[in-house]
Amino acid sequence: MDREQFRTAAHSAIDDIVNYFDTVPERRVLPAVDPGYLRPLIPENPPAEGEAWAQIQEDVDSKIKPGLTHWQSPNFMAYYPASVTYPSLLGEMYSAAFTAPAFNWLCSPACTELETIVMDWVARALALPECFLSTSENRGGGVIQNSASDAIATMMVAARERRVRELVLAEGLQEDTMEYEERKMDLQPRLVAIASDQTHSSAAKGALIAGTRFRSVTTGLENNMEMTASHLREVLEQCDRDRLTPYHLTMTFGTTNTCSVDRFAEIKAVLQEKPAWQRIWVHVDAAYAGASLVADEWQYITKDFTEGVDSFNMNMHKWLLVNFDASVLFVRNRLDLTNALDITPTYLRNPYSDMGTVIDYRNWSISLGRRFRALKIWFVMRSYGLNGMKAHIRKTIELGNVFADLVRGRSDLFEIVTKPGFCLTVFRIKDPQASRLSEGAIEKDGVADSITKKVYELINSRGEIFITSTVIDGVYVIRVVSANPMAEEKYVRNAFEIIVRTTDEVLQGK
């Protein structure tokens, strides 16, 4: 493909992409394909000779698009959103053109420096405490990670290394000796990471990757699925009895199931109760809900992060207008990361890195090479401006309120199960035979579970809207969240009508 063939192909692809976004609301949000649909449509082997772009683009249209789940559709109300916007797309184009696996500063200074600057922009936009800025005295800073899972696994490893190093050095051993390695290996098996049972599965997976144990803190509907001080203390005390060493705690701002917010202040107070607990690495996972912090009315939340929080991650690629991958991670002390992950061989050294005057992001992540992801964040923040970003958050939160009010308005059919918020409503279908006396408290109810599951499965099988279900504290629930850039009130109202209609259908069919 030469220059002019590319120019023609790219212009055609751009028009196709614009057309895709224009028509996405009319497409079935969930594809009507069965597992294995694609293999018969694609040759078994790659072609020997090159093919023309027109043929490839035609196949995108006829073979790929019918198999896509349309996350940008206004009828997508499942999981949490994963957005893409036009300026973000422009960032991807330039990022690919300027491709450089910028594992150190010299590999492409602009890649590294723009990332540092833009991460400071993001920290300020979210009103994170000063300690997370790259310019802070405590040597904080931000880095773009592939995903929240990567960010959390990386924090687990850094936390493990910090905790064990402290313990071994306190015994008077020297690093880089065989005695040090032996003692580190003696201590490591006693380490345990802790998170609530509502924490994203990446916490358990991160602990697994780091080779450490994992314990979860029970939550319940009586506490709106939030991690509380008393439940955390129980787990910490059990660890003490089991001679385990807690080294990492995940506090979640917006859990995956219900968008609950752990009780940061009281949790931090518990950690002050014992010297060993004060040494636990505290990570805030704000993967989804963290985006709300761009709006002033939510920024009071970050006051709890001024002290006692080691790291914070948020996925701009969920609710904040930048496409995947744009997982921003901030640490209070970058040395905690680089001490853990820096393995610098000769061929990666350069005078600037050796002098410590530049950031080498390879020591901030599991990946060595990295894409120039700062561009798309920069483009989006400049194109929208802070006010545009705030407006997006406020508009979609209001859509969530509209939906929750609709659900409340049909209390004959539905029961809200956890406090709605951050665009998400979690509810179930009521068992029509159940006593009305239990109003207010959600009780386990096998009939309600079964009806709710039926309604959920029927709706998704029809593919008009896409929603998710889950089980919390033993209760089967439906989650509805509409927060991508195409979200609008008419789609939220339409979704509610579909849910009411399907519920009536299931109840009558009984």
Added chain:
Amino acid sequence: MDREQFRTAAHSAIDDIVNYFDTVPERRVLPAVDPGYLRPLIPENPPAEGEAWAQIQEDVDSKIKPGLTHWQSPNFMAYYPASVTYPSLLGEMYSAAFTAPAFNWLCSPACTELETIVMDWVARALALPECFLSTSENRGGGVIQNSASDAIATMMVAARERRVRELVLAEGLQEDTMEYEERKMDLQPRLVAIASDQTHSSAAKGALIAGTRFRSVTTGLENNMEMTASHLREVLEQCDRDRLTPYHLTMTFGTTNTCSVDRFAEIKAVLQEKPAWQRIWVHVDAAYAGASLVADEWQYITKDFTEGVDSFNMNMHKWLLVNFDASVLFVRNRLDLTNALDITPTYLRNPYSDMGTVIDYRNWSISLGRRFRALKIWFVMRSYGLNGMKAHIRKTIELGNVFADLVRGRSDLFEIVTKPGFCLTVFRIKDPQASRLSEGAIEKDGVADSITKKVYELINSRGEIFITSTVIDGVYVIRVVSANPMAEEKYVRNAFEIIVRTTDEVLQGK
């Protein structure tokens, strides 16, 4: 940014990108900026109101481009290449448009299914043994990882889990019991990963991430820096004496420093010598040189992978025309991966996954979400065709031969240090005072080291070409590799002239 603003902006960006590629040969390959150049050029805070695209694009031109290291320049001869091509760029555009964190099949069936199909294409193109295909009876398959570092860390974790599980189950314990966890934690600290001292640093980093020990096998110039059976056996026997359990071995096809190839057949023979050694997970890291396997004349190498190899990774984003990130990883038994990494909570379940009829790639990697990276690989393989890919490999290997011959032709000045191959030449400047008697064997020589270092630093400081240096077996050397899509003989000859001229300058300046 609305539809028409985007269309205009994107068309303008495309023209700018074409112009960038056209002018990249004339640009200084290394930017003339000092650390910190960018911060004064960018406002401290993001703008409150959105800005127009024209202003942003102008800043890309005036602030970003001057700080780029141009990996696509034909004067880029450092590290290994990191390529981008026009069809790959089109893949990135569509990937961003279709954004979906395809953590399970339902999240976007086309993303998952195209990846499986295209990984089979890649396996066939590289002549990998049948066992690595998704359609193999042994349940092999490929997955796209972010980078080789991610692939290798993931293999370490999978290998660790497989080895410990085998040991614990052999003792009669049941999974998911406290006794199992305790015994796993007893055994894990004895695990050790092994690789040669020429293996990429991601092996040591992977072992660190997995929380296990790491031992390296010595190599030397007398063996062309290849890992040999006898040196490996020494390390394995030492591990036995230290009561350590080797669980993972990296064999490298194309080491980072010199592109040496470990002696696969004899290494595999050593592993057959003891039952415990037969249980070691064998990984082939072919990150760079693996691309050569598309050319028939190198495919004999993969015969060694038919038996006794558990996994294989190669970075298409180095030498094979797809831009970063496109690290392809193949495993012989996908259950080794999913047994280790699957932590499936309710909200990630769907009927297709539960039935085991689809691949959920989240259990094949550290990341949960993932980009639609199969598109760019598909586009490149179709645009180039296999013959186009072979032609690229053959052309650049020939350029490497031209350069090596030029170096050989000036044996008065230069000494080739390791066997040239796969486009890379590793050499040093001779100490003009040294005896000519040692011809043939490379000896340590502080004067040669010092001259070579001076020449290297002078060349890179001038930024006309970009090369790398390293130290192997105590000898300071220069590495030259020209293998990106813009590489041409005239640039290789020009680089050689610069090296000769600078060498003369340094020798005369003494």
